[in-house]
Amino acid sequence: MTRYIRRAAALSLFLLAALFVNAVRVQVLQADGLNGSPANRRPAIARYDEPRGDILVGGRPVTGSKDTGEQLRYERTYLxxxxxxxxxxxxxxxxxTTLLEHAADGVLSGTDPMLAPLPFWNEFTRSDRPGGKVLTTIRPSMQQAAYRGxxxxxxAVAAIEPYSGRILALVSSPSYDPGLLSGNSAEVTAAWRRxxxxxxxxxLNRAIRQTYPPGSAFKIVTAAAALEARVVRDADAPTDTPDPFVIPGTRTTLPNPVPGxxxxxxxxxxKWSCNTVxxxxxxxxxxxxxxxxxxxxGFNDDALRIPSGVAVSNFDRHxxxxxxxxSSIGQFDTTATPLQMAMVAAAVANGGELAHPYLVDRTTTWDGDTVRETPxxxxxxxxxxxxxxxxxRMMIEAAEKGTGTRALIDGVTVGGKTGTAQHGVGNAGTPYAWFIAWAQHRDAPRPAVAVAVVVEDPEAAGGEISGGGDAAPIAREVMVEALKAARP
Known part of the structure; x- marks a missing residue:
């Protein structure tokens, strides 16, 4: 009888060990695969079971969460x-998710390990912390000025603080309400299709995900290259450029927007945007x-993150x-995002040194403890x-006496460069009006802002849209708001 009891006990122990091994296999070894299975709705239910953390602009949340009472309980809302x-x-x-909602998803959803009280806490407990907060570098008044303009x-408009690289405004127009896409109803599907x-x-985020021919705004890059390569030794001395100027290797003459x-x-x-020179x-x-x-x-950089990904601005390698x-006058295959052209203006404004642009000032826990701060x-x-x-000096001349006078601000030093890019066969493509600029209080130690504006108008003929007329006034209003915050 004792022998049978021992055998039953051994079998029970074996079965218990098998259950333990299977539990380890399912809960540890296969956990990631099961969690990621399309048939498993538990991660989605858990993800939306708590309110998502907020994105803040100027210290104020511009996002929120709505309790729907459904299985996927909380939906995102936007102010x-x-x-x-x-x-x-x-x-x-x-x-x-997209943009900051995607790049900072770990913090906002509460799954970032940095939100846990101890290292590996989430891995051991399989529990999520409350969603953290993302504090952006955007200044509301500048964002509003760009949007109104x-x-x-x-x-699109992109504005940067030249010394730090903080992105102060990032606007794309026309825009949309992301709240229309938050849920999972038929209305959401219809909004997506529409x-x-x-x-x-x-x-389309035209500020960082769309590239345009930069036209004459790119001439700042070409001027830097000519000075650095010592092709130009005296910026005030005449060049050997004839007019009419035949493009090398062709019989095509290049026109100028002005005489002289x-x-x-x-x-x-x-100052006058001479194409030929x-x-x-x-x-x-x-x-x-x-x-x-x-x-x-920053051209040809496919790794630029702010932390959202940025489209590559192109200058052909061959x-x-x-x-x-x-290409040297911003035509052919040269293309740039508005953020890239703001970086060009920022490098000039900051004495030649370009700060890495960034959009997130810091992230915090739900109750305000700093998790990460962007240096x-x-x-x-x-x-x-x-x-x-x-x-x-050249950009100041262009703004004060040349093509950029509509960006001038009383009592402020403004440097600017206009650009009007036509493209396509016979310049039949959509024309783009550009203006890049920087502004500095005359008694301030450094410029307060660098900005790039692009306006595209598919209805306008090339001569009816211009950087000085269409884009410069928008840049001016954005710079005015930046200067208010930076008043010495």
Whole structure:
């Protein structure tokens, strides 16, 4: 009898051990796979069972959560959704997350290990903390000024604090309300289809995810390359550029927007945007040096994050001399995001050193304890300080006496550069009006802001849209708001 009891006990122990091994296999070894299975709704239920943490602008939440009482309990809500959509993105129970909602999802959803009281706490307990907060660098008054200035027209604005790299405004127009996509109803599906099918592409973040031909605004990069390569030794001296100017390797002459560009100096060429002078200088600098200079400003960087991903601004690595000449005036295949062109202006304003742009000031726990703080980082030196000083002088000339006068602000030093880019066969494509600029109180130690504005108008003929007329006034209003906050 005792023998049978021992056998039964041994079998029970074996079965218990097998259950233990199977529990370990399911709960530990297969946990990630089961959690990620499309058939498993528990992660989704758990994800939306608690309110999501908030994104803050100017210390005020621009997001929230709504208790629906459904199985997926909490839906995301947005305050001034269209205004801040290029910053927040959306958090949708149906379509996932984008922009900051995606880049900072760990903090906002409470799954970031840094929110836990102890290392590996979440891994051992399988429990989530309350969602944390994301404090952005955006200034509400600047964001509002940019949004009002675009007034529904297609375009974008990006503004940066030159010394720190803090992104102060990031606007895309036309915009949309991300709250329309938060839930999982038929209305959400209909809104998704409507927004994605709209001719104006309201869900496209034109400030960081769309690239445009920068036109004459790119001439600042070409001028930096010409000075750095010593192709131009005296910015006030005449160049050897003829007018008419035949593009090298072709029979095509390049037009100028104004007279007086024959043998014009670099200062005059920036002031009045002479195509011939800048194309000639770009060709003389050569592809290698032009590529190196453009790269130092941020072109061709496929790893730029703010922390949302940024589209690559392009300067072709392989070009013939005629293509290089056109690329040097922001045409051919040269393209840039508005953020990239704000970086160009910021590098000039900051003495040649480019700070890495960033959108998140810090993240905190739900009750305000700092989790991470974004430090100032140098992106690199775009040019020597002496080159930046010369370019500052040229941009001031362009703003005060040239094509950028509509950006001037009383009692403030403003440097600017206009650009009007036509493209396509016979310049039949959508024209783009650009303005890049920086502004500094005259008794301040450094500039307060660098800004880039692009306005696209598919209805306008090339001569009816201009950087000075369409984009510069918007830049001015954004800079005015930046200067109010930076008043010495």
């Amino acid at each position: 001034d959704g269209p205004l801040y959509a290029p910053v927040t993105g959306y958090s949708s129970q149906t379509y996932g 675009l007034d529904g027209r297609r375009g 927004l994605n099918g709209a001719d104006t592409h309201p869900m 560009c024959r043998k014009a100096s670099l200062v005059y060429a920036i 800048m194309a000639n200088l770009g060709a003389k600098v050569g592809l290698k040096a032009m590529l190196e200079t453009a790269g130092r400003f 070009m013939s001399v005629d293509q290089l000449a056109l 100032r980082r140098s992106y690199g030196r775009a040019m020597f300080p002496a080159t930046a000083l010369e370019l500052r």
